[in-house]
Amino acid sequence: MISFVDPERYRLMKATGKLPSPKGVAFAIITLLQRDDFRVLELVRLVQSDPAIAGRLLKFANAAAFGRTRPIVSLQRAIVALGSFKVRDLVIGLSVMHSHKTGQCAEFDYTSFWSHSLATGIACQELARFAQISSEDIFTIGLLTRVGELAMASLYPDEYAAVLIAARELQQDLATLERERFDMDHRQLGASMLAEWGLPDMLIQAAYHQEQPDVAGFPDGSRLQTLTHSLNFACSLAEICMADEEARWSLLPGLLTRAARLGVGGDALNDMVDRMSRRWREWGATLQVRTQELPPFAEILAASPPSLRVSAANPEQTGKAAGQRLQVQVLGVPAAELPTLMEQIEQLGHLPVLLDSTPEGLKQALRQPAQIVIADMSMPGLKAAAFCRILRQTSAGKETYALLLASPESEGHIVEAIDAGADDVLVKPLTVQTLRVRLNTATRMILLRAEIQRERRGIMRSTGEFAVAHKRLLQDALTDTLTQLPNRRHGLDFLASEWAFSQSNALPMAFLLLDIDHFKRINDSHGHPAGDAVLRQLADLLKRTSRGEDLVFRYGGEEFAAVLPNANARAAAQIAERIRAMVEKYDFVWEHQALPVSVSIGVAPALGSEKDSQALIQAADAALYQAKNEGRNRVIVAS
Numbered sequence: 064m065i066s067f068v069d070p071e072r073y074r075l076m077k078a079t080g081k082l083p084s085p086k087g088v089a090f091a092i093i094t095l096l097q098r099d100d101f102r103v104l105e106l107v108r109l110v111q112s113d114p115a116i117a118g119r120l121l122k123f124a125n126a127a128a129f130g131r132t133r134p135i136v137s138l139q140r141a142i143v144a145l146g147s148f149k150v151r152d153l154v155i156g157l158s159v160m161h162s163h164k165t166g167q168c169a170e171f172d173y174t175s176f177w178s179h180s181l182a183t184g185i186a187c188q189e190l191a192r193f194a195q196i197s198s199e200d201i202f203t204i205g206l207l208t209r210v211g212e213l214a215m216a217s218l219y220p221d222e223y224a225a226v227l228i229a230a231r232e233l234q235q236d237l238a239t240l241e242r243e244r245f246d247m248d249h250r251q252l253g254a255s256m257l258a259e260w261g262l263p264d265m266l267i268q269a270a271y272h273q274e275q276p277d278v279a280g281f282p283d284g285s286r287l288q289t290l291t292h293s294l295n296f297a298c299s300l301a302e303i304c305m306a307d308e309e310a311r312w313s314l315l316p317g318l319l320t321r322a323a324r325l326g327v328g329g330d331a332l333n334d335m336v337d338r339m340s341r342r343w344r345e346w347g348a349t350l351q352v353r354t355q356e357l358p359p360f361a362e363i364l365a366a367s368p369p370s371l372r373v374s375a376a377n378p379e380q381t382g383k384a385a386g387q388r389l390q391v392q393v394l395g396v397p398a399a400e401l402p403t404l405m406e407q408i409e410q411l412g413h414l415p416v417l418l419d420s421t422p423e424g425l426k427q428a429l430r431q432p433a434q435i436v437i438a439d440m441s442m443p444g445l446k447a448a449a450f451c452r453i454l455r456q457t458s459a460g461k462e463t464y465a466l467l468l469a470s471p472e473s474e475g476h477i478v479e480a481i482d483a484g485a486d487d488v489l490v491k492p493l494t495v496q497t498l499r500v501r502l503n504t505a506t507r508m509i510l511l512r513a514e515i516q517r518e519r520r521g522i523m524r525s526t527g528e529f530a531v532a533h534k535r536l537l538q539d540a541l542t543d544t545l546t547q548l549p550n551r552r553h554g555l556d557f558l559a560s561e562w563a564f565s566q567s568n569a570l571p572m573a574f575l576l577l578d579i580d581h582f583k584r585i586n587d588s589h590g591h592p593a594g595d596a597v598l599r600q601l602a603d604l605l606k607r608t609s610r611g612e613d614l615v616f617r618y619g620g621e622e623f624a625a626v627l628p629n630a631n632a633r634a635a636a637q638i639a640e641r642i643r644a645m646v647e648k649y650d651f652v653w654e655h656q657a658l659p660v661s662v663s664i665g666v667a668p669a670l671g672s673e674k675d676s677q678a679l680i681q682a683a684d685a686a687l688y689q690a691k692n693e694g695r696n697r698v699i700v701a702s
């Protein structure tokens with residue numbers, strides 16, 4: 064199944080001395096293990112001769128022995144625990160990495176290559192249990208899976224640089240271009256190298272096919288198929304680790320589909336990615352390979368923009384409603400149908416997110432539902448109708464588009480599910496066309512809901528702004544600009560309503576009119592601004608000293624007025640006298656100069672006999688006129 068490089072050609076390439084190869088101790092270990100009669104002690108001695116490799120092996124052995132009560136401290140024990148052949152493979156991987164961190168090919172990014180390879184190796188270890196393979200073996204193959212590319216760059220630095228540029232600029236398949244140029248590709252060359260170093264055939268096959276696991280033709284469910292898919296997933300996870308934030312989002316759908324194939328999703332996937340990225344950084348520090356911090360995977364998923372523009376390069380996505388990429392949570396879909404569904408969702412340009420078919424997965428869907436939730440009616444744990452009902456009760460779930468999948472047998476429950484709040488039900492088996500039509504409908508519906516929300520927010524904002532503006536206008540219309548007291552219009556309205564209230568409730572009230580004595584003189588002697596200042600100071604004084612229930616307002620010019628609810632003639636006269644005396648004593652100041660000010664006040668208590676509030680004004684005005692006539696700076700109560 065593997066198309067290796069022609070052995071004679073490989074021999075010639077090797078003879079150039081340019082092919083990457085395990086050096087020193089690693090090479091000696093390969094030779095040792097090729098002998099049938101090698102002894103573990105010889106292996107231990109060889110490893111001991113390179114302290115750097117010895118240290119890393121110990122670390123690996125302890126990582127593999129995770130869960131043991133005591134760490135392995137002796138190299139011999141570590142080698143026995145790992146097994147001689149695993150030791151050989153690990154040492155090969157580490158040695159190749161160590162001696163090929165830089166090279167001659169200008170377009171080959173050696174630093175990124177090893178960052179990616181290490182991330183792949185570490186991700187592979189996380190997948191060891193799925194692939195039913197030891198974590199050391201799978202680490203090595205993850206680390207070396209792209210070693211053919213490194214070899215091409217070492218053998219033909221200039222020509223390979225041109226191939227890399229063409230692959231990038233023309234967006235063409237690298238292996239195809241390599242075959243056109245060199246009559247072999249990196250997969251073939253890599254496989255030949257791994258075979259020469261003695262790595263197990265199964266690992267070589269997986270590495271060879273990992274870029275296109277579906278065309279490998281491995282039997283469904285076979286160990287080799289799972290291993291190849293695991294390697295493919297690990298590479299995709301490494302891409303995510305290497306990518307910047309924006310590129311990461313576009314890689315997510317592919318990763319989630321691959322994870323679904325292996326049956327990993329929900330919190331298990333989040334934990335796995337977080338653990339992997341942590342170990343990648345740890346090992347990066349040990350092996351001096353560049354790494355970068357990855358936010359928690361749950362955060363990456365949550366932050367992926369729901370309305371990411373769809374890449375025009377993907378023809379499947381054209382014609383999709385408004386070109387929106389939406390998060391689609393998938394819940395309770397039987398394992399056999401899952402990969403196809405995830406792939407279809409991805410093909411249609413959306414972001415499939417697999418949730419565990421466990422109570423936890425259900426909780427997550429209810430707590431943080433995506434824009435679309437696809438739930439199978441046969442999901443374990445909760446009936447679809449109940450799920451929809453609970454979903455609709457949550458604030459986030461109200462907006463979610465709930466699409467249920469029904470098997471022909473569960474058709475009877477469809478009406479029940481729709482009544483419970485499902486937006487749509489699809490009867491299986493699904494075709495990609497049906498799914499496309501339904502997801503487009505969902506997308507339009509979601510966009511429409513978002514539009515309505517936006518408009519509603521806009522209306523609320525305008526209403527709020529209008530209310531504020533209206534209040535401000537009203538305030539302006541009722542306030543005197545110079546003194547900030549209520550103006551005449553406001554004051555007279557208040558007087559009218561207070562008078563009517565006191566009349567109908569037989570309560571006392573009074574009205575005062577107050578006029579500054581010889582105000583003209585202040586203007587004439589000190590200027591109009593001095594007059595304004597006196598008006599403002601008097602307004603403040605009246606405001607500060609009036610009772611809470613009274614309304615003091617500017618009547619006009621140098622005249623002020625006060626409406627005094629609940630004040631009979633005597634009380635009103637006392638209030639007026641208090642004001643008069645206070646003004647007389649008050650230090651009015653203009654430009655550090657004291658200005659003596661006095662006021663005359665006419666008091667009009669409501670007697671119950673006047674026909675309207677206007678009569679009170681006239682009475683107060685008459686009393687004020689009398690006060691002025693009698694010498695000013697006095698209070699006259701109308702009778």
Ligand SMILES: Nc1nc2c(ncn2[C@@H]2O[C@H](COP(=O)(O)OP(=O)(O)OP(=O)(O)O)[C@@H](O)[C@H]2O)c(=O)[nH]1
Pocket residue numbers: 545578579580581582583584586590591592593594595598619620621691695
């Ligand atoms: N600075 C200033 N002066 C004002 C304002 N409104 C009215 N006046 C002045 O107030 C003065 C009122 O003068 P008069 O009606 O003769 O009365 P007076 O000088 O107070 O004398 P009596 O009321 O008889 O004690 C006029 O000179 C107006 O120009 C204002 O808003 N600012």
